[in-house]
Amino acid sequence: MPKNQLPQLVKGTRDVYAAQAMQRSYIIDHIKAVYQSYGFMPLETPALEQVSTLLGKYGADGEQLIYRILNSGDFLAGIDASASTDYKTLLPHIAEKGLRYDLTVPLMRYVATHHHELVFPFKRYQIQPVWRADRPQKGRYREFYQCDADVIGTPSLWIEAELLGMVHEVLARLGITDFKVSLNNRAILNSIVTLMGAAERVNEFCMSIDKLDKVGTERVMQELINKGFERTALEKFAFIFDMQGDNAANLQVLRTYLQESDSGLEAIASITEILHLLTKLGIPDNHITIEPSLARGLAYYTGTIFEVTLPNVSIGSIVGGGRYTNFGEAFGLMHMTGVGLSFGVDRLCVAMESLGVFPDSMGVATKVLFTNQSQEIPDLVSKVIPQLRQNNVAVEVYPEPISLKKQLSYANKKLIPFVVIIEEEELKTKKYILRDMNKGTQNLHTAQELINLLRCL
Amino acid sequence: MPKNQLPQLVKGTRDVYAAQAMQRSYIIDHIKAVYQSYGFMPLETPALEQVSTLLGKYGADGEQLIYRILNSGDFLAGIDASASTDYKTLLPHIAEKGLRYDLTVPLMRYVATHHHELVFPFKRYQIQPVWRADRPQKGRYREFYQCDADVIGTPSLWIEAELLGMVHEVLARLGITDFKVSLNNRAILNSIVTLMGAAERVNEFCMSIDKLDKVGTERVMQELINKGFERTALEKFAFIFDMQGDNAANLQVLRTYLQESDSGLEAIASITEILHLLTKLGIPDNHITIEPSLARGLAYYTGTIFEVTLPNVSIGSIVGGGRYTNFGEAFGLMHMTGVGLSFGVDRLCVAMESLGVFPDSMGVATKVLFTNQSQEIPDLVSKVIPQLRQNNVAVEVYPEPISLKKQLSYANKKLIPFVVIIEEEELKTKKYILRDMNKGTQNLHTAQELINLLRCL
Numbered sequence: 001m002p003k004n005q006l007p008q009l010v011k012g013t014r015d016v017y018a019a020q021a022m023q024r025s026y027i028i029d030h031i032k033a034v035y036q037s038y039g040f041m042p043l044e045t046p047a048l049e050q051v052s053t054l055l056g057k058y059g060a061d062g063e064q065l066i067y068r069i070l071n072s073g074d075f076l077a078g079i080d081a082s083a084s085t086d087y088k089t090l091l092p093h094i095a096e097k098g099l100r101y102d103l104t105v106p107l108m109r110y111v112a113t114h115h116h117e118l119v120f121p122f123k124r125y126q127i128q129p130v131w132r133a134d135r136p137q138k139g140r141y142r143e144f145y146q147c148d149a150d151v152i153g154t155p156s157l158w159i160e161a162e163l164l165g166m167v168h169e170v171l172a173r174l175g176i177t178d179f180k181v182s183l184n185n186r187a188i189l190n191s192i193v194t195l196m197g198a199a200e201r202v203n204e205f206c207m208s209i210d211k212l213d214k215v216g217t218e219r220v221m222q223e224l225i226n227k228g229f230e231r232t233a234l235e236k237f238a239f240i241f242d243m244q245g246d247n248a249a250n251l252q253v254l255r256t257y258l259q260e261s262d263s264g265l266e267a268i269a270s271i272t273e274i275l276h277l278l279t280k281l282g283i284p285d286n287h288i289t290i291e292p293s294l295a296r297g298l299a300y301y302t303g304t305i306f307e308v309t310l311p312n313v314s315i316g317s318i319v320g321g322g323r324y325t326n327f328g329e330a331f332g333l334m335h336m337t338g339v340g341l342s343f344g345v346d347r348l349c350v351a352m353e354s355l356g357v358f359p360d361s362m363g364v365a366t367k368v369l370f371t372n373q374s375q376e377i378p379d380l381v382s383k384v385i386p387q388l389r390q391n392n393v394a395v396e397v398y399p400e401p402i403s404l405k406k407q408l409s410y411a412n413k414k415l416i417p418f419v420v421i422i423e424e425e426e427l428k429t430k431k432y433i434l435r436d437m438n439k440g441t442q443n444l445h446t447a448q449e450l451i452n453l454l455r456c457l
Numbered sequence: 458m459p460k461n462q463l464p465q466l467v468k469g470t471r472d473v474y475a476a477q478a479m480q481r482s483y484i485i486d487h488i489k490a491v492y493q494s495y496g497f498m499p500l501e502t503p504a505l506e507q508v509s510t511l512l513g514k515y516g517a518d519g520e521q522l523i524y525r526i527l528n529s530g531d532f533l534a535g536i537d538a539s540a541s542t543d544y545k546t547l548l549p550h551i552a553e554k555g556l557r558y559d560l561t562v563p564l565m566r567y568v569a570t571h572h573h574e575l576v577f578p579f580k581r582y583q584i585q586p587v588w589r590a591d592r593p594q595k596g597r598y599r600e601f602y603q604c605d606a607d608v609i610g611t612p613s614l615w616i617e618a619e620l621l622g623m624v625h626e627v628l629a630r631l632g633i634t635d636f637k638v639s640l641n642n643r644a645i646l647n648s649i650v651t652l653m654g655a656a657e658r659v660n661e662f663c664m665s666i667d668k669l670d671k672v673g674t675e676r677v678m679q680e681l682i683n684k685g686f687e688r689t690a691l692e693k694f695a696f697i698f699d700m701q702g703d704n705a706a707n708l709q710v711l712r713t714y715l716q717e718s719d720s721g722l723e724a725i726a727s728i729t730e731i732l733h734l735l736t737k738l739g740i741p742d743n744h745i746t747i748e749p750s751l752a753r754g755l756a757y758y759t760g761t762i763f764e765v766t767l768p769n770v771s772i773g774s775i776v777g778g779g780r781y782t783n784f785g786e787a788f789g790l791m792h793m794t795g796v797g798l799s800f801g802v803d804r805l806c807v808a809m810e811s812l813g814v815f816p817d818s819m820g821v822a823t824k825v826l827f828t829n830q831s832q833e834i835p836d837l838v839s840k841v842i843p844q845l846r847q848n849n850v851a852v853e854v855y856p857e858p859i860s861l862k863k864q865l866s867y868a869n870k871k872l873i874p875f876v877v878i879i880e881e882e883e884l885k886t887k888k889y890i891l892r893d894m895n896k897g898t899q900n901l902h903t904a905q906e907l908i909n910l911l912r913c914l
């Protein structure tokens with residue numbers, strides 16, 4: 001069949017097979033285990049949500065990226081389509097469902113609907129794909145996994161400390177030792193902008209400093225000046241873009257500059273408290289950096305914010321999170337505070353690949369291939385194979401009695417490390433050849449020896 | 458907020474939380490482990506497929522149930538919508554993507570696109586949700602999981618034996634001891650219909666006998682007669698609807714009746730061989746029943762077919778599978794034979810719940826709650842909690858110093874089995890109260906004792 005007739009993937013999506021799929025599972029399994037060890041319970045929500053649930057939550061730009069599902073059956077029934085030449089007029093009538101765009105809005109919907117029966121503080125994790133009709137870019141897909149953990153209903157900073165504890169624990173389990181946790185509080189940014197006399201322009205300010213990593217201090221300053229922020233005021237606070245001291249010293253500097261702002265001092269106290277609580281969890285603070293210029297784009301954060309980057313891999317943040325008050329207000333849920341974090345699995349995958357910290361065997365399913373050299377599959381199979389599989393050693397029997405050379409070639413291509421060769425001669429002596437495919441060595445073993453050897457792989 | 462303003466789920470979908478989500482994971486994890494122990498590798502495909510990939514694969518009725526995604530942006534651009542008052546005319550132009558409907562077509566697409574680089578026999582498993590715009594019914598959802606394993610590219614019956622071996626292993630690991638595997642071959646049905654002189658009407662015949670479980674033999678016979686099948690011919694073969702002997706005897710009966718049909722005898726021989734190979738895998742045949750009336754609706758099966766039911770739970774089949782030749786022909790992939798099976802996770806969940814075979818602790822995340830009785834979280838926390846969490850014991854610290862009664866009530870509601878109570882007095886003696894919430898007993902322990910005790914939960 002000519003290549004151009006082959007079925008195509010939807011642009012911006014991909015298949016994930018073997019090693020890649022196992023890497024993703026490996027990361028997700030570790031994140032899940034850590035979330036659960038902190039008492040979080042799993043939630044799974046449907047891929048399909050009412051468009052009315054999704055609208056008004058992601059801003060105008062975000063809303064453009066929601067995938068809409070065409071109503072089933074005659075979607076034009078009862079609609080005067082000839083009158084609707086503009087797609088925006090038609091849209092709400094023909095597509096009432098959309099695809100999950102993040103995991104926060106489904107959480108809000110769930111809590112709003114079930115809050116009478118839920119136990120608060122409510123701790124849930126959710127690991128599912130989301131879909132965004134974004135322009136496809138290298139390493140950026142229209143379907144990707146989010147791994148969220150959130151606690152709803154307590155203002156306690158202990159939760160912030162525990163979330164940061166989970167970050168440390170997940171990264172330790174994944175073998176990532178070099179990472180940087182940037183920690184801030186939106187109230188610090190708010191009070192700085194207020195002290196600059198531009199209280200109502202916090203979001204504009206944050207949008208600019210959010211680009212700090214990409215464009216550098218000078219261009220951010222210029223952009224802020226162009227936006228009409230006062231140069232002298234900006235220069236007074238420019239120190240936040242490049243603090244060099246340790247955390248204690250930097251907090252002290254902030255205390256001095258924000259002494260006129262009660263909410264600023266409160267935010268500094270809460271960061272100090274989080275650092276203190278982390279020691280209670282036995283977590284060293286050498287990965288944590290107070291970074292008052294950290295903004296984390298999303299406007300809905302109101303308190304603590306943090307993100308994690310890897311000094312040796314330029315891939316952006318691999319974890320982000322923070323506290324938001326007014327959680328679920330859009331669904332009528334008043335006075336609920338929430339705090340959460342999200343691991344970026346796809347970025348973590350790329351990062352771990354580049355750091356070389358995945359286990360060597362990733363992507364190799366089968367550990368042992370039993371060759372097949374006669375029409376009659378030998379009884380050895382029933383003595384050895386079930387025992388190995390019950391011990392989760394992956395075993396294959398080559399399904400057809402083709403030439404040994406071809407069967408070894410199959411093992412080679414699939415990177416199968418061991419092959420058991422069963423020839424007529426061996427069937428008589430009740431000993432079997434075990435071939436180490438990496439070393440190229442062969443040895444004779446009894447059935448019981450095979451089990452003992454291979455079970456420990 | 459008045460209830461009618463609360464956000465609604467899309468009809469036919471559901472949220473899955475806590476115990477339910479953990480049950481689903483428990484089943485999927487076991488299936489995955491068994492699939493992997495047989496050398497299958499994971500594949501994940503995107504939720505979004507080109508509509509052109511999906512069409513022509515599921516029959517006219519199935520096609521109605523495919524969810525279509527509205528093209529992003531101005532989906533009416535370049536279309537004269539006023540001319541398209543019929544939705545069917547408009548449909549192909551405004552919705553070019555659809556949601557994954559099963560896992561077989563994505564597999565075909567994957568193999569067709571990559572067959573030059575894949576190693577055959579190609580063994581993949583895939584566990585992902587699929588979506589169908591079906592009429593919602595009790596226990597039947599528009600989003601549900603499929604758990605498929607398929608082997609492409611070998612006619613060897615060893616694979617059939619291994620697939621049935623996987624069924625036995627999965628059910629054993631899940632604690633399901635009472636189950637029935639019905640085994641047949643489409644060629645037996647073909648040869649029966651051919652011997653009845655209605656060769657070209659096999660599908661019609663199969664569609665009727667597929668209802669056997671629901672409506673009984675008499676109504677199936679009546680329907681076949683109404684369809685124009687000959688009564689005498691039907692009566693000659695009516696024995697297949699109710700065979701009472703053991704497998705060997707029934708195979709002998711079939712051999713006698715089908716002696717005129719080469720393909721029929723071949724199919725009987727292949728079933729005999731599968732039973733023989735199962736003994737090689739150490740699998741007893743007491744769960745397996747030869748059932749020549751088993752049709753398995755889907756017309757694409759061409760060889761072995763099987764399904765698994767539970768005698769004590771009337772929920773339909775929990776596993777189904779079979780062999781299909783002409784795999785991937787729709788995508789230009791010629792002469793490829795495939796054989797596979799699929800576990801119905803949602804049905805398995807309901808069945809296991811009703812059989813009471815889920816572990817007791819399912820749905821309880823947290824094993825130990827540490828109470829919080831002062832502003833200052835005690836140092837004990839850093840001595841005990843990280844060690845427990847590293848051993849995957851789920852631990853929570855109540856985040857606020859509210860009354861002990863309320864904290865115990867939180868533990869009660871969340872079914873947390875143990876609570877560590879840390880009061881002033883205990884902090885001095887360095888001993889801590891461990892309360893067993895189920896027994897209502899309390900004991901004093903040192904930090905080290907706590908770790909040892911709780912680690913073994």
